[in-house]
Amino acid sequence: xxxxxxxxxxxxxxxxxxxxxxxxxxxxxxxxxxxxxxxxxxxxxxxxxxxxxxxxxxxxxxxxxxxxxxxxxxxxxxxxxxxxxxxxxxxxxxxxxxxxxxxxxxxxxxxxxxxxxxxxxxxxxxxxxxxxxxxxxxxxxxxxxxxxxxxxxxxxxxxxxxxxxxxxxxxxxxxxxxxxxxxxxxxxxxxxxxxxxxx
Amino acid sequence: xxxxxxxxxxxxxxxxxxxxxxxxxxxxxxxxxxxxxxxxxxxxxxxxxxxxxxxxxxxxxxxxxxxxxxxxxxxxxxxxxxxxxxxxxxxxxxxxxxxxxxxxxxxxxxxxxxxxxxxxxxxxxxxxxxxxxxxxxxxxxxxxxxxxxxxxxxxxxxxxxxxxxxxxxxxxxxxxxxxxxxxxxxxxxxxxxxxxxxx
Numbered sequence: 001x002x003x004x005x006x007x008x009x010x011x012x013x014x015x016x017x018x019x020x021x022x023x024x025x026x027x028x029x030x031x032x033x034x035x036x037x038x039x040x041x042x043x044x045x046x047x048x049x050x051x052x053x054x055x056x057x058x059x060x061x062x063x064x065x066x067x068x069x070x071x072x073x074x075x076x077x078x079x080x081x082x083x084x085x086x087x088x089x090x091x092x093x094x095x096x097x098x099x100x101x102x103x104x105x106x107x108x109x110x111x112x113x114x115x116x117x118x119x120x121x122x123x124x125x126x127x128x129x130x131x132x133x134x135x136x137x138x139x140x141x142x143x144x145x146x147x148x149x150x151x152x153x154x155x156x157x158x159x160x161x162x163x164x165x166x167x168x169x170x171x172x173x174x175x176x177x178x179x180x181x182x183x184x185x186x187x188x189x190x191x192x193x194x195x196x197x198x199x
Numbered sequence: 200x201x202x203x204x205x206x207x208x209x210x211x212x213x214x215x216x217x218x219x220x221x222x223x224x225x226x227x228x229x230x231x232x233x234x235x236x237x238x239x240x241x242x243x244x245x246x247x248x249x250x251x252x253x254x255x256x257x258x259x260x261x262x263x264x265x266x267x268x269x270x271x272x273x274x275x276x277x278x279x280x281x282x283x284x285x286x287x288x289x290x291x292x293x294x295x296x297x298x299x300x301x302x303x304x305x306x307x308x309x310x311x312x313x314x315x316x317x318x319x320x321x322x323x324x325x326x327x328x329x330x331x332x333x334x335x336x337x338x339x340x341x342x343x344x345x346x347x348x349x350x351x352x353x354x355x356x357x358x359x360x361x362x363x364x365x366x367x368x369x370x371x372x373x374x375x376x377x378x379x380x381x382x383x384x385x386x387x388x389x390x391x392x393x394x395x396x397x398x
Contacts, residue, residue: 004292005264007246007253014246017239019231020224024382029217031289033247034254034263040216041251047206047213048244051229052236054206064233065204090230093203183223 008034060131062107062124064089072096072105079103083131084139085155087111087148090182091141100190103139106131111142111151118147125155132163139196140170143180156199169196207233259330261306261323263288271295271304278302282330283338284354286310286347289381290340299389302338305330310341310350317346324354331362338395339369342379355398367398 004012008030016026033041057063058070065071072078072092082103086092092105108123132138138159142148156168171192175184184192203211207229215225232240256262257269264270271277271291281302285291291304307322331337337358341347355367370391374383383391 004295005254005270007250007265008263011246011250014243018228018243020227021220025219027289027292028219028381030250031263031287032218034250034288037251037254041247044213044217045244045247045251047210048232048240048247051206051210051233052240052244055204055233055236064207064230066206071204088230089233090226093226096203182227 004030057107060127061105062089062109062127063092063105077102080134081136082139083128083135083137084141085128085152086141087143087181094182094184094186094189095141095193098186098190098193100193101139103137108142108151108155111145111147112154113147120154123151125158128155129158129162132159132166135166137167137169139193140168140199141181141193142170144175145178145180152199168199170199172196203229256306259326260304261288261308261326262291262304276301279333280335281338282327282334282336283340284327284351285340286342286380293381293383293385293388294340294392297385297389297392299392300338302336307341307350307354310344310346311353312346319353322350324357327354328357328361331358331365334365336366336368338392339367339398340380340392341369343374344377344379351398368395369398371395 012026012030015021015029016023021029033044054066055064056068058065058068058073060069060073063070063072079102084095084101084103084105085108086095086105087108087110089107092107095101106124106128108125110118110123112118112120112123140152140155142152152170159166159168175192211225211229214220214228215222220228232243253265254263255267257264257267257272259268259272262269262271278301283294283300283302283304284307285294285304286307286309288306291306294300305323305327307324309317309322311317311319311322339351339354341351351369358365358367374380374391
């Protein structure tokens with residue numbers, strides 16, 4: 001039984017590995033890309049190639065940018081005394097979009113999970129601790145999930161061991177229970193950021 | 200207000216132009232690709248690059264392949280006396296997957312549509328006519344839409360002008376009214392192909 005040629009099947013396979021893209025969508029996308037290679041495929045390939053060459057994680061906060069330290073870590077008007085602890089880079093994008101937060105970030109790269117074998121050494125926790133000099137507030141902006149809250153407690157404990165003076169806050173309830181920060185609507189996130197409270 | 204750097208925003212923009220991918224999915228996909236460039240981004244970029252270099256439409260039938268004439272047109276066991284008329288290359292993939300058809304194809308590249316300004320000269324109709332030598336059956340495998348059926352009538356008329364002896368059939372009813380061939384489940388398509396009837 002014949003199918004699409006290997007070059008196309010391989011492209012479909014690669015496309016279907018992208019999150020929220022199933023095998024039918026991947027076929028549609030492949031067809032769309034190949035139907036006009038100059039207009040559809042080439043610009044995507046160039047964007048990927050450029051991002052591959054240029055985009056790197058920031059050595060300090062873990063954000064993705066074309067420079068390290070990233071444009072947020074080196075931003076003149078960002079408040080260096082505040083660090084928001086987030087699960088992923090997508091959370092930074094969401095928070096920056098709301099415009100309600102003017103401090104720095106620290107990307108954990110995940111949350112603790114016994115089930116998935118995510119132990120503290122697999123997260124960017126040890127790289128947070130040397131950044132605490134001059135910091136007066138750590139804002140824990142993790143999802144209101146069991147794993148997110150367990151991670152919050154663990155990180156708070158580590159921070160307090162180093163400097164018990166640092167105020168540790170978390171996003172106000174308002175984050176829907178079971179939800180992830182990345183998918184919040186802007187106004188819920190902004191409200192939660194404004195009414196953050198002691199942890 | 201800060202957002203993701205341009206290299207990433209451009210990638211997100213390009214990803215969101217893909218069918219069935221919205222701006223939120225595009226952000227998730229960009230993050231997924233950039234989270235592990237070697238494992239996620241590079242293979243997709245290579246697949247795109249390879250497909251861009253190699254995949255071309257077949258000069259005869261309009262199928263996409265790494266050679267022209269394509270592997271279906273040059274296949275030793277495909278019945279040259281039958282040509283299935285399809286709207287797009289995706290329809291060929293769907294039909295080849297069912298394995299119920301052993302003939303050749305001809306990709307129209309669309310259907311006639313007064314609304315969208317798709318006139319006969321915008322479709323691959325004139326390239327079908329020189330292929331009729333030795334053909335005994337044209338199977339019209341277009342969707343059961345108004346435009347699909349209008350196209351079927353138009354093409355049938357053109358074929359009959361050249362050779363009134365050619366049998367013109369179409370997929371049996373069984374194709375859901377309003378549906379497109381590309382999205383049929385395999386068994387409905389196979390049933391419709393087996394009980395195709397005179398047009």
